[in-house]
Amino acid sequence: MGRLVVVSNRVPSSSDRHHPAGGLAVALQDALRRGESLWFGWSGKQVAEEEKHSRTVSQEQVENVTYATIDLTHSEFDGFYQKYSNGILWPLCHYRAGLMDFIRRDREIYLDVNKFYARKLSDLLRPDDIIWVHDYHLFPFAQALRNLGVKNKIGFFLHIPFPPWSLMKSLPSAVSLLKNMQAYDVIGLQTEDDARNMNDGFMQCGFGPRAQAFPIGIDPDSFARQAEAGEHDAEVHRLKASLRGRPLVIGVDRLDYSKGLPERFLGYEAFLKRFPEHKGKVMYLQITPVSRGNVADYKALKRDLDETAGRINGMYGDFDWTPIRYLTQSVPRHLLAGFYRLADAALVTPLRDGMNLVAKEFVAAQKEHNPGSLILSRFAGAAAEMEDALLVNPHDPEEISDALHRALIMPKAERLARGKKLRESVWRVTASSWARDFLEELSKDRPE
Structure with a gap:
């Protein structure tokens, strides 16, 4: 098996890379230790709009893990992170559709940032890498990679709930979002209820069921x-x-x-x-x-x-x-x-x-x-x-x-x-068993 490539919106800060303090870093600790790994995502920094086309990926090696990060512009942070990810997807997935404040431009920025991340990551990939994408900020990320010709195995794990289709369809372009998710080889959620909700959404949109439950634990x-x-x-x-x-x-x-x-x-x-x-x-x-x-x-x-x-x-x-x-x-x-x-x-x-x-x-x-x-x-x-x-x-x-x-x-x-x-x-059910079970499923050979 090649490298494990983890993709998440936020990457552990430099101070947390030697001694993970919580969250996803702790959950993935065992998986990352098993061999050479790459963790890609946002640096946490914002840059001016005039620097948009001059941004490069920063890399830091800590033991066997390479941390690769990229900055966002102020408008990308606002539209992608604040308004669409946390102002639309977060409340919707927590059954609070009434808190959504939808503006089409924010969705366009959300999709553009996913494409931007995909372009930057694709330059770093090797043919045998296994890619594990995390959370709602990156629903369309695999499709953006596929559009660039990436053929690696790509898995997705959603750490938050997923609502039933009767609620999910209140999201403008919900069908398009679920269509983009077909580019993932494995899709994991926390519970059987959440997997059932997502699979029902897939079937309502004319796709086959593919979400599975992989409950997460701690150490x-x-x-x-x-x-x-x-x-x-x-x-x-x-x-x-x-x-x-x-x-x-x-x-x-x-x-x-x-x-x-x-x-x-x-x-x-x-x-x-x-x-x-x-x-x-x-x-x-x-x-x-x-x-x-x-x-x-x-x-x-x-x-x-x-x-x-x-x-x-x-x-x-x-x-x-x-x-x-x-x-x-x-x-x-x-x-x-x-x-x-x-x-x-x-x-x-x-x-x-x-x-x-x-x-x-x-x-x-x-x-x-x-x-x-x-x-x-x-x-x-x-x-x-x-x-x-x-x-x-x-x-x-x-x-x-x-x-x-x-x-x-x-x-x-x-x-x-x-x-x-x-x-x-x-x-x-521990963090270690969660990562092991998901990566075993992602490593399986699947028909073209």
Whole structure:
């Protein structure tokens, strides 16, 4: 087999290339280590329009991986990334078609950037390379490569949900998008439901079904080691001391409307109202780093969360107790591992999520002899594998409140039984097995 060529919109920054800190870099770590590899994508930098035709690919070698990056112009970043990828495709794939703000010019820029990426990558390819393309920014990328004469095997993996055709067809030129995807040899999604939705879309457009489920995981052994080491971290000790013996409920999500954070806060408020015996006796820590903070929808979401947290803290708090500790800055991965291990329960309640690896990280971080409880949305991709979590509908505040109460009073024997099954599921499907299974499928010979 030739090189593995990974293509994603963002490439790990120089500081993360030696020690991956999270996300796709961690998921692909094992696959990239198996031999010579190339990772291609956007540099994260923007250049002036007058530099558009003078851009060259920058390359950096780190061990066996070559990182190849290219800049975008300001107008490409705006149309391709901000407006079409994140303003159209992201809300649509998360079942929020009403948030789309479609402008045809943005779609044209989206297609042009995919063609631009394809031209730049094609110069770097070898005949036996296997190409693995990632996520919604690059739906039409394989077709752009095929138009340049590239015959290599090309796989695609979508990390976010895919909606049913009845919703997907609200996208102008949805048929064209699905037609472009026929250029991929293998198409992977997180869950059977998502694969079924995409295949139904293909068939509605006159194509054969070709999407398959390849659920993604984490490196549970590594994360468990981080969590165990985190117990001795000074900041974890600070958090533990501040609890004063009270149980800790934790939530960790970047700021996004798909994460169900306003609904979660209302669920926690219902918990305090319906189970007053917990008032002053539990601590809820919500860590929500701000992302896309310059986008109007995200500004409005942050304002809503700020106001809701303030109202709940004002109504239910006391001079020595704050119901919600709400942080909007990021926390290093090793500290999060320690915080998870300390927590008695985790709230993972997205309205829609491709997988949600926070749920798996929380389970991996737990003490095997005394695990905390996982409260998980039925609409997270992880729910299909983690049926022993306390599954909730995030649209129902009372259901969230019932699950919180149950988690905090759950007998140890039940926590151990649930924790054992959850651990088995997290150790069964890992980042390594996900990459192996996908690349094995992509490596198979297929009829011309």
